[in-house]
Amino acid sequence: MTVDVRLITESEYPDWLRAVHTGFLQPPVASDEEARSRRPYTDLARTRGAFEDGRCVATFRSFAQQITVVGGAALPADAITNVTVTPTHRRRGLLSRMMAADLAAAKERGDALATLIAAEYPIYGRYGFGPAAGVAEWTVDVPRTGLDRRWSRPESGRIDLVDGANVRKLGPDLHDRFRAVQPGAVGRDERWWATRTGAEQLPDHPWTEPFYAVYRSPAGEIDGLLVYTADDKWGDAKQPLNTATVLSLIAVSPAAERALWHYLCSVDWITTVKTGRRGPDDLLPLLLPDPRAARITLQADFLWVRLLDVVRALEARTYEAAGTLVLDVRDADGLSAGRYRLDATPAGATCAPTTESPDVTLDVRELGALYLGDASAVRLAALDRITEETTGAVARTEALFRTAVRPWCPDVF
Template structure:
C-alpha cells in the first residue's frame, strides 16, 4: 500500500513519539507523562509523519528559530528536528517527501534559512543543506596544564560566584541575548530551554543530575559569563583523586570572562580532567593554558547545517569586513533559492539583486550555505571541485568578503 506523508493529528502524537524512539534506537515505549510533557512544547502544525496502514513509520518536526549571522543580525530560521525513518521503510523517499513539504512551507512563511544538526553526514546535502559550523571538544589533563595552584580567582578585578538554577534562569537569558548580538552561529534559547537546563522542567527520557553553576561578574558587577558543569566521583587505589568535570555550558560576553571561567573549572580541587563540551575550533581554551598540549582534541566535526531559502535576504543581512563585488550563479535543484545574483558588499552594508551578468562563481546552494557564516574557504571549495571559478581571483575575493575574524559557533543541539 502507498505510504502517506502529512501533518499528524492530535490522536496520532503518541504513535509518532513511538516511531521517533524507534528511529533513534531508544526503547519504543512512551509513557503518558512523557507524551504530555513533549506535547506541551510542540506545535502540531509543524509536525509531520509517514503512515503505513495507520502506523507511523517516519517522523519530522520543525519550529521557529533565530540564527545570529555575521555582524549580529538575527535571521528567521526553520529549525528541523526529530527526523527518523523506521528501519522497515528506508529507501522509499519518505524523508524527501517530508523535507520538500517543510522547505516549501518555510519559504512561504518568510523564513530566510533552515537549520538542523545532522546525525549522519551524507543525508542532507541532497536537500540543499551545507555544514555551516564546526565543533571541537577538548579533554584537558589538568596536572599538565601548568596553571598556578596558588592563584585564586580572576586577576582583573572581577569575581566568580557559585549560583543555583533559579539564579541561572534569571541571569542566563539576558547574558545569552548579549552574546547572540555578537557571536555568529548562535541560535536562540527560549524559556523552556533554560527550564530544562536547570532542572525546573525534567524530561522522563533524560534522568536529571543536578550540576554546578558559576557566574563571572566583572569589576563593575555585571554578569559577563556563565558556567554549568558536572563532576564525577572517581578515586585511585592510592587515594588520589581522578575526578572529571564535564562542562555542560560556558557562555561569556567578554574574553576576560571566558578566560576566568576556564581557569576556574581547571583549578577545582580533585579535578584532574576537564571535558570542554562543544566549542568553536578557535576557542580560547587550549592557548590560555600555560601548556596548550594538555588539551587533547576528542571531537572535531561538522555541527550546525544551514539551508538558504532566500539568498538576497541572507546575504544582505550579514556584514562584510571588506568591499567587493561578486556575481554568484546559485544552483538549487529544489527550485527554492537558485538564480544568478550580484552581491555588492562593503563594511557599510550590502545589496544582493538578481543579475544577468556573467557569473564569477557557480556553486550549489548548499556550498553557499557552507560559506555563509565564514567557517569555510571558497578557495578551498574550489580546490575540492565544489565550486567553479569563472573569473580569476573570484574565490579569493569571496574569502575576503565572507570570512570574519573568528569562526562561527553553535553550542546547542536541537
C-alpha cells in the same frame, strides 16, 4: 501498500513519538508522561509523519528559530529536528517528501534559511544544506596545564556559585549579549532555561543538579556562565582522579572566559576537565601555559544551513572586505536558484537578482557552507564544488565571505 506522508493529528502524536524513539535507537515505546511533557512544545502544524496501515514509519518536525549571522543580525530560521525513517521503510523517498513540504512552507512563511544538526553527514547535502559551523571538544589533563592550582579568584572581577533559580534570572540576558556577537548562535526560550536548571524535568532525561558559576566583571556585570558536573573517582593510593564535565560555558569577554576556565581547573580534586562542545577556534588551549595539556577528542561538522531567501540572507550579514560578486546559484529544488549580484562592504551589503555574467557558479549547499564565514571558497573550488567563471573570483569570494572568528552553535536542537 501506499505510504501517506502528511502533518500528524493530535491522536497520532504518541505513535509519532514512538517512531522517533525507534529511529534514534531508543526503547521503542513512549510513555504517557513523556507524551504529555513534550506535546505542548510540539507544533502539529509543523510536525510531519509517514503512515503505512495506520502506523507511523517516519518523522519530521520543525520550529521557529532566530540565528545570529555575521555582523550580529538575527534572522528567522526554520529549525529542523526529530528526523527519522524506520529501518523497514528506508530508501522509499519518505524523507525527501517531508523535507520538500517543510522547506516549501518555510519559504512561504518568510524564513530566510533552514538549519539542522546532522546525525549523518551524507544525507542533507542533497536537500541544499551545507555544513556551516563546526564543533570541537577537548579533554584537559589539569596537572599538566601549568596553571597555579592555588588560584582562588580572578585578577579582576569575581566568580560566584549560584543556583538554578539565579541562572533563570541572569542567564537569558547574558545569552542575548553573547549571541549578539557570536555567528551561529541560536535563541534560547524560557523552556530551554527551565529544562537546563531543573525547573522543568523531562521524564526521559533523569535530572542531576549541576554546579553553576558566574563571572562578574569589576563593574558588577554578569559576563560569563559556567555549568558543570563532577564525578567521584579516586586512585588506589587515595589520590583524587575526579573529572569535571562542562555542560555549558558562555562568556562575552576574554577575561570572563579565562577566569571561568582557570576556576574550573583549580577546583580541588579535579584532575581532568571535559570541555563539552566548543567552537572550533575556542580560546581554551591557548589560555593554558601548556596548551598540549588540552587534547582534542572530537572535531566535526555541527550546524548545517540551507538558504531559502538568498537576497535577504546575503544582505543581512556583513563582510570582511568590500567588493562585488555575481553568484550563479544552482538549486535542484528550485527554492533559491538564480543569479544574484552582491555588493558587499564590512558595514553591510545589497543583493539583487541580475542577468549579468556570473563570477562564480555554485550549488546552494556550498552557499550555505560559506554563509556564516567558516568554509573556504578556495578549498571548495579545489574540490570542484565552486566553478570560477571570471579570473580571481574565487579569491574574491574567499576575501568577502570568510571571517576571522569562526561561527559556533553551542546548542543541540
